[in-house]
Amino acid sequence: MAPASEGTRCARCRAPLQRPENGNIDTAIALAISALILFFLSNAYPLVEIQASGSTRATTLTGAALGLYSQDHVGLAALVFLTTVVGPFLQIAALLYLLIPLRGAREAPGQNTIFRLLAQVRPWTFVEVFMLGVLVALVRLSAYARVIPGVALWSCALLMLTLAALTSRTTPGQFWRWVDRSRS
Secondary structure (H helix, E strand, C coil), X not given: CCCCCCCEECCCCCCEEECCCCCCHHHHHHHHHHHHHHHHHHHHCCCEEEEECCEEEEECHHHHHHHHHHCCCHHHHHHHHHHHHHHHHXXXXXXXXXXXXXXXXXXXXXXXXXXXXXXXXXXXXXXXXHHHHHHHHHHHHCCCCEEEEXXXXXXXXXXXXXXXXXXXXXXXXXXXXXHHHHHC
């Protein structure tokens, strides 16, 4: 078995299967702060503006969940709200809570429990699935109305990419290496 510093390679073609995990904690913190800013932009501004028959409507992420709720789709509204608002915020906040003390060679209270919970919550943040659904709906809707992308749509797309980069930088193996370094 190759050490983590060399990465894992395919036995047949020798192509890298896993990159070495020796990431910089500052990079992870910068990504988390960027994700937090993008998250707030995504929730503060409208996703899209739709113009049809002389009227204009705009909605936010929370407005989308509230719209589903007002149409008696309570379960779907809760799912949208939890996976596009609550889940990403908890992921970003938990990572900042854990990483900032680690940078100063300290441990956050409840660090091990919080990181294990974070590992359980990560698969339930569906920003990517939500963005795909929004794009499909907007393409279909553009045949019937004028659709103007809002600031939140672009910041959601950037948030999706930033969260993917953050997740790849804060793998469990990398996180526990940072913990080990802070203890020594």
